[in-house]
Amino acid sequence: MRVYYRLAALLVIAVLATAMDCPPDEEGLDVRVNDTAADGFFNTTQSETSIARFGQIVVVGFNDSGEFSQTGSFTGYGYSLDGGGTFTDAGVLPPVVGGQNAGDPALGVDRAGNFYFATLAQDAAGGSFIGVAKTLTTSPTVVFDVPVLIPGLDPAGFQDKELIAVDATGGSYDGNVYVTWTEFPEAGGTRILFSRSVDGGLTYSTPLQLSLAGTGVQGSVPTVGPNGEIYAAWEGFGGGTTGHIRVRRSNDGGLTWGGELSAATFTRKADPSATASCQRAALNGNIRVLDFPSIAVDQNDGNVYLSYAADPDGNQASGDDGDVYFVSSSDGGATWSTPITINKGPAVVSGADGTLNDNFFPFLSVAPNGNINVIFYDRRNDTGNLRVDLYRARSTDGGQTWINERITENSFGIPTLNPNFDPLVAACYMGDYNWVISAAQSIYPAWGDNRREVISLTGNRPDPDVYFRDGVAP
Numbered sequence: 001m002r003v004y005y006r007l008a009a010l011l012v013i014a015v016l017a018t019a020m021d022c023p024p025d026e027e028g029l030d031v032r033v034n035d036t037a038a039d040g041f042f043n044t045t046q047s048e049t050s051i052a053r054f055g056q057i058v059v060v061g062f063n064d065s066g067e068f069s070q071t072g073s074f075t076g077y078g079y080s081l082d083g084g085g086t087f088t089d090a091g092v093l094p095p096v097v098g099g100q101n102a103g104d105p106a107l108g109v110d111r112a113g114n115f116y117f118a119t120l121a122q123d124a125a126g127g128s129f130i131g132v133a134k135t136l137t138t139s140p141t142v143v144f145d146v147p148v149l150i151p152g153l154d155p156a157g158f159q160d161k162e163l164i165a166v167d168a169t170g171g172s173y174d175g176n177v178y179v180t181w182t183e184f185p186e187a188g189g190t191r192i193l194f195s196r197s198v199d200g201g202l203t204y205s206t207p208l209q210l211s212l213a214g215t216g217v218q219g220s221v222p223t224v225g226p227n228g229e230i231y232a233a234w235e236g237f238g239g240g241t242t243g244h245i246r247v248r249r250s251n252d253g254g255l256t257w258g259g260e261l262s263a264a265t266f267t268r269k270a271d272p273s274a275t276a277s278c279q280r281a282a283l284n285g286n287i288r289v290l291d292f293p294s295i296a297v298d299q300n301d302g303n304v305y306l307s308y309a310a311d312p313d314g315n316q317a318s319g320d321d322g323d324v325y326f327v328s329s330s331d332g333g334a335t336w337s338t339p340i341t342i343n344k345g346p347a348v349v350s351g352a353d354g355t356l357n358d359n360f361f362p363f364l365s366v367a368p369n370g371n372i373n374v375i376f377y378d379r380r381n382d383t384g385n386l387r388v389d390l391y392r393a394r395s396t397d398g399g400q401t402w403i404n405e406r407i408t409e410n411s412f413g414i415p416t417l418n419p420n421f422d423p424l425v426a427a428c429y430m431g432d433y434n435w436v437i438s439a440a441q442s443i444y445p446a447w448g449d450n451r452r453e454v455i456s457l458t459g460n461r462p463d464p465d466v467y468f469r470d471g472v473a474p
C-alpha cells in the first residue's frame with residue numbers, strides 16, 4: 001500500500017540532525033537489520049518486511065522513510081553474509097533512471113542463489129508499475145540491478161501491494177518468477193493481476209487478471225508447491241464487515257488457472273474507536289489493518305496451508321478484535337478445512353492466549369520437515385491491549401494442534417500514528433505485513449519492531465525499526 005506522502009514540502013526536514021538512540025541498543029537474540037544512522041530526524045520509519053535466504057546470505061527488504069527523505073526511494077533493504085548474525089543496511093533498491101521505488105518489499109530466491117526483489121515502482125514519467133529487481137552479485141556485497149517494470153492492464157491505473165514467489169523446485173518450471181498484485185484501475189474498483197518471468201527476470205508477461213468475484217480485492221500472495229503448482233490467494237471484501245479469502249491454482253506455470261474458490265469467510269477485524277479515527281479498519285493505537293492471507297505449501301506432500309487474522313466473535317463492536325486463523329487443503333485447494341484459531345481455543349495445546357487482546361499480521365511458512373510456523377503480532381502481555389510482541393504458532397502435525405511461543409525479548413510500544421509522528425508516512429501506518437521463512441535448522445522471522453526509544457521534540461517515543469531472529473527451531 002502506498003504509505004508515504006510527497007517529498008517536496010518536506011525536504012527541509014532531512015537537513016535536521018539524526019535521531020539519537022536513548023537508551024543505547026540492548027541487542028540480544030533479536031538482531032536489528034536497519035542502521036539508525038541512516039535516519040533523518042523526523043523520518044525514522046522502517047517496517048513492512050520481506051525476507052529471503054540462500055546459504056549464509058540473508059536479505060531483508062523493508063519500507064524506509066529515512067532513506068526516502070534522502071534519496072526519494074522508499075524501498076530499503078539490508079543483508080547478512082553470516083547467516084543473520086550481523087546485517088549491513090544497504091540503503092535503497094536502486095530505481096530506474098528518473099523514477100523511484102515506492103515500497104511494499106517482496107523477496108524470493110532461486111536455486112542458483114539469484115535474489116528477486118519486487119517493489120512498487122514509478123518510471124520517470126510518474127507512471128505506476130510493479131518492479132522486480134534481480135541481484136547483480138551477492139559477493140562481496142548484495143547488489144541489485146534496477147527493477148524491470150511491469151505495467152498493469154490500465155496504463156492510468158495504480159499498481160499496488162505485490163508479492164512474489166520463485167519456483168525453486170527443480171521441476172519443469174524451475175526458476176520461474178511469479179508476481180501477483182492489486183490494480184486500482186482509473187475507473188474504480190480493484191482487481192488482482194498476475195505476471196511471470198520465464199527468462200530469469202529479463203522480461204515479464206502481460207498481466208492476467210486473477211480475481212473474478214467482486215471488485216473489492218486486495219492483499220494477494222503467490223506460492224509454489226512441490227510439483228511447480230502455483231497458488232494465489234487474496235482478500236475479497238464481502239460488503240459490510242464480511243471478508244473472504246479467495247484462492248486459485250495453476251498447474252502449468254501460470255499460463256492457465258483453475259476456478260476461483262473461497263477458502264474462508266470471516267468477520268473483518270477492526271476496533272471501532274481506532275477505525276473512526278483512521279477512517280479505515282484499524283486496531284487500538286490507530287494501527288491500520290487489512291486481512292491479507294499468507295499461504296504456503298508443504299514441499300513433501302503438497303498440502304496447502306493458509307493463515308489470516310479476523311474478528312473471532314463476529315462483532316467488531318465488542319469482545320476480541322482479532323485472532324489468527326488457519327485453514328488447510330489436502331486436495332490441491334479444491335476444498336478447505338473449517339477455520340480454527342491458532343492463538344487460543346481447542347487446537348492450542350500449549351501457550352494459549354488467555355486474553356481477548358489483538359493478534360494480527362500473521363505470516364505462514366512450512367519448514368522442510370513439514371512443520372508449520374505462523375508468526376504474528378500479539379498483545380497478550382499488555383492488559384491495556386497496546387504493547388506488542390512477536391509470537392509464533394507452531395504445528396508439528398499438519399495443523400491439527402498448535403503451541404504458542406513468544407519470539408520477542410521485550411514488548412514494544414506504539415508511536416503516535418494519527419497523525420503519524422513521521423511526516424513522510426501515512427496516518428495510522430505501522431507496516432502492513434511481516435514475513436517468515438523456514439529452513440531445517442530455524443525459522444527466520446523479520447518484523448517491524450518499535451522497542452528502541454528515541455528522543456523526540458515531545459519526549460521519548462518508540463521508533464519503528466526492522467528486526468531479525470534465528471535459532472528458533474522449526
Ligand SMILES: [Ca+2]
Binds near residue numbers: 036039044463464
Ligand atoms: Ca527507525
Ligand SMILES: [Ca+2]
Binds near residue numbers: 314315317320321
Ligand atoms: Ca469482536
Ligand SMILES: [Ca+2]
Binds near residue numbers: 321323356
Ligand atoms: Ca485476539
